[in-house]
Amino acid sequence: MIISRSKEFKDILKTVQQRNIFIIGCGKCAAKQHLGGEPEVLEMKKKLGISGKNVVGCTVLSSACNIASWDDVLTQNPDIKKAEAFLVMSCGGGVSIISSVADKAVYPALDTESLGGVCGDTIVLEQCGMCDDCDIWLFGGLCPVGQCPKSMRNGPCGGSLDGKCEVDERKCVWDEIHTKLKSLGRLEGLKDIHPPKDHSKRRGRK
Ligand code: SF4
Ligand code: SF4
The missing domain is CATH 3.40.50.2300 (Response regulator)
Incomplete structure (x- = not known):
């Protein structure tokens, strides 16, 4: 939505x-x-x-x-x-x-x-940054491009504290990614370094 x-x-x-x-x-x-x-x-x-x-x-x-x-x-x-x-x-x-x-x-x-969504009566914001190159599964299905205000793909940044984001009142998505990957038995995935997105692939560019 x-x-x-x-x-x-x-x-x-x-x-x-x-x-x-x-x-x-x-x-x-x-x-x-x-x-x-x-x-x-x-x-x-x-x-x-x-x-x-x-x-x-x-x-x-x-x-x-x-x-x-x-x-x-x-x-x-x-x-x-x-x-x-x-x-x-x-x-x-x-x-x-x-x-x-x-x-x-x-x-x-x-x-x-x-681009967000609705769950019950709760409207959730910024779930996807529409990058045209989806690899959200690497992050346990939680998108750091869309949900982190700095779009940190190799996070968290140094400002994450007690599960909270330093930018505003939101939860740090990287804390949630950690919890999710742990529950999936995939914590080793946090060691992977993710290269920047290839924005030349975006629709209309190539
Ligand atoms: S990686 Fe994130 S920003 Fe890109 S398409 Fe997937 S959910 Fe959207
Ligand atoms: S605290 Fe977490 S969500 Fe906030 S900018 Fe840093 S990595 Fe992104």
Whole structure:
């Protein structure tokens, strides 16, 4: 799941110059985080209206980054014709997809933060750094690229103390990697030196 957070409303207002706005929410990641589902879209509509914008309509797509047919979206939402711009309440993936098919200006209402997940009601951040060269099994299935703020592949850094990260309140992922590898009987793997990622392999480079 893509983890996002809401932009400050005043920043959205500064960015969106047009008056006639159509709001698009996302029924997947953004809705799950209560950032772009129906309640948030209706709240945004209300706030924009109070701020002098004319919200010509709104919808929540099942997934803003996975649109089977833009023509169907237009047919189901005829008010889009009246809009000068879209405000999209999804991650950057959804904003990009809509920008690629829409013939009007498209603005994001969210800031995209990381690739995370949900377990029960708990949202977990920064699980994967999307490096395009996954070797997470070397670390017992816990990714230091995504979860360590320094992306230490040969960790921990000197600041790890009592299982805590020195950067912020998070647990040190290297402490968790140690615990996991121990439980798997693979502690010897900690002696391996992992070379830097070959970023030239990233999609589009080679
Ligand atoms: S190694 Fe980490 S950052 Fe790279 S793809 Fe795997 S989980 Fe994501
Ligand atoms: S304390 Fe652990 S998680 Fe924090 S920066 Fe150092 S290695 Fe990374």
